[in-house]
Amino acid sequence: MELTLNRSDYLQVGVTSQKTMKLLPASGRRATQKVVVGDQDGVVTCFGIKKGEVMPVFKTLPGLKIARLELGGALNTPQEKIFVATGSEIRGFTKRGKQFLSFETNLTESIKAMHISGSDLFLCASYIYNHYCDCKDQHYYLSGDKINDVICLPVEKLPCIIPILACQDRVLRVLQGSDMMYEVEVPGPPTVLALHNGNGGESGEDLLFGTSDGKLGIIQITASNPVHKWEMRNEKKRGGILCVDYFDIVGDGVKDLLVGRDDGMVEVYSFDAVNEPVLRFDQPLSESVTSIQGGCVGKDGYDEIVLTTYSGWITGLTTEPVQKESGPGEELKINQEMQNKIASLRSDLEHLQFKVIQEREKYQQSSQSSTAISAVPSFSVNDKFTLNKDDASYSLILEVQTAIDNVMVQSDVPIDLLDVDKNSAVVSFSSADTESNENFLLATYRCQANTTRLELKIRSIEGQYGTLQAYVTPRIQPKTCQVRQYQIKPLSLHQRTHFIDHDRPMNTLTLTGQFSFAEVHSWVVFCLPEVPEKAPAGECVTFYFQNTFLDTQLESTYRKGEGVFKSDNISTISILKDVLSKEATKRKINLNIAYEISEVSVNHTLKLIHPKLEYQLLLAKKVQLIDALKELQVHEGNTDFLIPEYRCILEEADRLQEEYKKQPAHLERLYGMITDLFIDKFKFKGTNVKTKVPLLLEILDSYDQNALITFFDAA
């Protein structure tokens, strides 16, 4: 059955955070549900829909930004008490809007995630997890990296309380009391957790997670170990997951999975006989979907998906058909409703316009006075700067509540801006003045009307580090712009991992000296992405990294006074050595740097590169042949006379071309890394081989693995 859903916008509130909208359970005779939403102005709005019009139930006064909104209530009763997390405080409201709880937690930071189960309250600030029962402190846990979400397995089905934290370092931490039971590695930084089927499945142990790189999966959290049920990769390169819900929108008696992503994609997955998800419906919206829930809001008898977007739109995707099948009179009435709505909006607008003109004049007048100041409140920019594993490039996503006018991008390191299909803005590169002003990149993106979200793709080079700045100017008066900074780290293409292969030949870099644990940690933060800014607890810490481009690895272990870095890639070690000594000199710390170079590691790295290089060369060759072969095909009419290899190329032509297009300059990047490897190998030996680089490039042009290895050995 084809699922068709029609969009209808209900209301716009302020900018919303992730998971801040819920549907109150239906009560009494009425089958339609009310929507409750909290925004970043701190306002909780509750409303219902009656005959297509918004009927407000209550609205609270503005305050601190609302980070989460959950429903709760005594177990096994309708969950209709509203809890919001704002700052470090939890507030409770009844469904009529009466505040019954104001609980000031003892957390020093503001609350980031919240889960409620009966009288148990689970709260997380950036790194801290706290469990309260009846507002009394029960348990506490300090996480190694930022916590994105928290959930607890259903207490009705399990003997004890098992909270689970979704942490930025790609693990789910399963707790018991104040201790961690075990960690589960997931394929990306998890951003959202939900109980499978809304209740954790039959066992109550099935947990769904969504990651910031758009992956979904289910893990069964048993008492002793995790069992991975299924995982869905992000083949279509869609955005990260921000919210999920289970609701039977298809109407087949099985709950479907509703997913909202940060690129505005809304998806519905059904489950087949073997419990595998199947995509049933998707619709792109223009901005991040922050909350999603299935229910019935607009009209009795028609189920719908209710969602909120970043800029605060509450939208329904309803099964109610647009064209009414009833008589012509009814249609007229609907039109009438619409007309009324439009008329009231227009009169609102006129009124506002008048007021704005007055205020504008006042503002203009103030510019005559010499003492007055002009202060424009900052607008909120929702940004995300992440490394994509697939093509080893960064994507920068900027989202503003109103339309963006233009974005200016500046960088003091050489980076490449790549074209993104989704982005329709007109890009223009300005000539960079590297000498006097350290601008390696200056570009403007002039956005088309109504663009609230802009995605950029950036390719960095390891070893060259600095800052990327984005100046965002939205289309609003008085015009202001905000600057956002993003660090391009020296080892920018590395990604955190939790397991490495210890059998590889490793090069070691050892630092010793008079430095504190916090200092050495700050250096690691400076050099590598995805490391928590706060120094982890304990005396000694080990992080593992993987190079997303070459698959080489890095192990870093450090404590007060000592740091050990091991990598099978000599270039990684070389970069670390250069950066660390520079940093230490800057802070006037005396560092002893010792290194141990393994000759074998170079050949090992070359062998790692070999299959990639060979594949790319072959791909380039095949793509080159496609046009000529196609011409032959047109000329001869069939391809029987071709050798099978060529016929194969013709058959796969589209796929090959797509792949080739997807990774531009891949070959050049590989060549660059081989050259670096070559230079670095001899740098550690104390010889400068820059003069031999042209020779190396010549060998690469007619690539042969053995010749290359011989060249590396001989030089």
Added chain:
Amino acid sequence: MLLPVFTLKLRHKISPRMVAVGRYDGTHTCLAAATQAGKVFIHNPHARSQRLNVSRLLQSPLDSDVSLLNINQAVSCLTAGILNPELGYDSLLVGTQTNLLAYDVYNNSDLFYREVTDGANAIVLGTLGDIPSPLAIIGGNCALQGFDHEGNDLFWTVTGDNVHSLALCDFDGDGKKELLVGSEDFDIRVFKEDEIVAEMAETETITSLCPMYGSRFGYALSNGTVGVYDKTARYWRIKSKNHAMSIHAYDLNSDGVRELITGWSNGKVDARNDRTGEVIFKDNFSSAVAGVVEGDYRMDGHIQLICCSVDGEVRGYLPGGAEMKGNLMDTSVEQDLIRELSQKKQNLLLELRNYEENSKQAESSSPLNESDGQRGIIPANTKLQTALSVNLGSDSQAAHVELRISTSNDTIIRAVLIFAEGIFTGESHVVHPSVQNLSSCIRIPIAPPKDVPVDLHMKTFVGYRNSTQFHVFELTRQLPRFAMYALSNPDPAKEPLSFVNFTVNERVQRVVMWLNQNFLLPEDSEIQNAPFQVCFTSLRNAGHLFIKIKPSGEITVSTDDIDLAGDIIQSMASFFAIEDLQVEADFPVYFEELRKVLIKVDEYHSVHQKLSADMADHSNLIRSLLVRAEDARLMRDMKTMKKRYVELYDLNKDLLNGYKIRCNNHTELLGNLKAVNQAIQRAGRLRVGKPKNQVVSACRDAIRSNNLNMLFRIMRVGTASS
């Protein structure tokens, strides 16, 4: 939602812009398009039985409905239509870089095959002005040529640069068609037969033009801009990061007015309202769109809009019926309107909130300090000053126009974004000083490559050193047309030999006004009464420009740059609203160069002929050698056969070499022909109105009759008769 009425997948690639629909036998509609390897295919889905099985037209081995026509050269333009009204069916016209072929598909015969030395970049078929027979008009290197069905060239004129697009449109509403020409020098020119009646300056090469309705026409630029003009006024334009591959006018929503249909390089097709540019319909192909045409492809009496992609996908659309009420997209108008109004409301509320917060801040805060700066607070009386001046440059920096932007207090300028078209590599220029170079004043060097007036839209980010939020000041300044010329002291010794002389009936004050508007004059420069003279130095090549005005109104402009002289005359003519202006001109250096070029052209022509003859000889030799070699083989005389084949091999090498020489010769020839065409165009630009057209046509006659002295005389005095 409007859906395609048919979709075809042809197994041939389609070259961009090379698509045409025609009835080559008078009844059946066929699609012709250029494809790879110098071929043109004709897709004929209707007449399956009657096969055109003849030498030139081959049946495609891939598709039974497709016939292939071998051109053996890269096709550079293609169209179809009625060239010979007596035939009663359409002819196919195929242009390449050297030839134009008019082909009768039905009879499989050439109507004519003409060599066109200027190449054919664009082609249009139809009637022009008062010329009775339909013409195939081609645009090449600076030249336009129109042929009738016998291949007689009935129309010829020159234009400013290489032509990229052509269209016929009733521009002035007199019921006769004018020719629109889009060229590489970013100009759209309108020719009423061979008279230029209007020129519109655009910002990039004009890649497509299409007539819409009455005097309205659509255009597309190579930087992704599409838009609509009515006469010389632009209704709207939009710019995309993709490129418009093909544009066409078609009434898709049945409202009686044709919309502008654009096929984009990313596979998108959209239809836009001709007045507002609002999108009323869009669809997506999996690959770039190659062409958008219209025709009754299903032979049911309805004209469909036909869109083709480069991969050979063809989709046809019929206009939306009355029940769709012009609403072709999958949305409800009311919902959209509500969304738009709510968005507006939200924006106004935000603005209001901004003012409220602002006044709250203003009340509460004490004098400014550094932390305020970080939050983006600046004194309300901060003003931004801009000034344009001429900087003569130094050793390290070339001379340029300097734009100085400064704030009125201690606030700093974090960055300046200048959006202006045609003077930077992209559409914008960014100045972003490093942290240590931040100050309240920024000097930006600007060097416009062409003498055109440009609007500089500046966005200046003003704040404090540590600010994370800045105020954006938006200002627009116009850069005068001749900004790149600095006022200097008249030095009679440096006065250029070349000059133009003409008389205007204007008061001197008006001329001074013109000077002030078009040059960057220092503020203190006073200009005395007539007679007076001013002298300028070009910042580009240090060339001199003298403008002398006598009390009688006689003006002499002395410069060695003929283009500059032309620009000045055109600028004055539009400022003083002069309709006709006869000018006396002399450019001895330029004319001498032109003379050399003309001699070279003759040389290249003769070399070309000689090479062609050589080639014909060689091919005869090859034929005989081949026969002799094969004879030897039959007679089992292997030795002779080998010898013959070696000879053949050598001859082939010679032929290849000859071909290379021919190619080089041809490019040289093209370059020189372009120079000649440009010279005629430049001579024309020194005059205004009728004299201008007289010069162009007289020059052309002089070149035809190979009368060089006459040519230079015309260029000097503007007429052929003494």
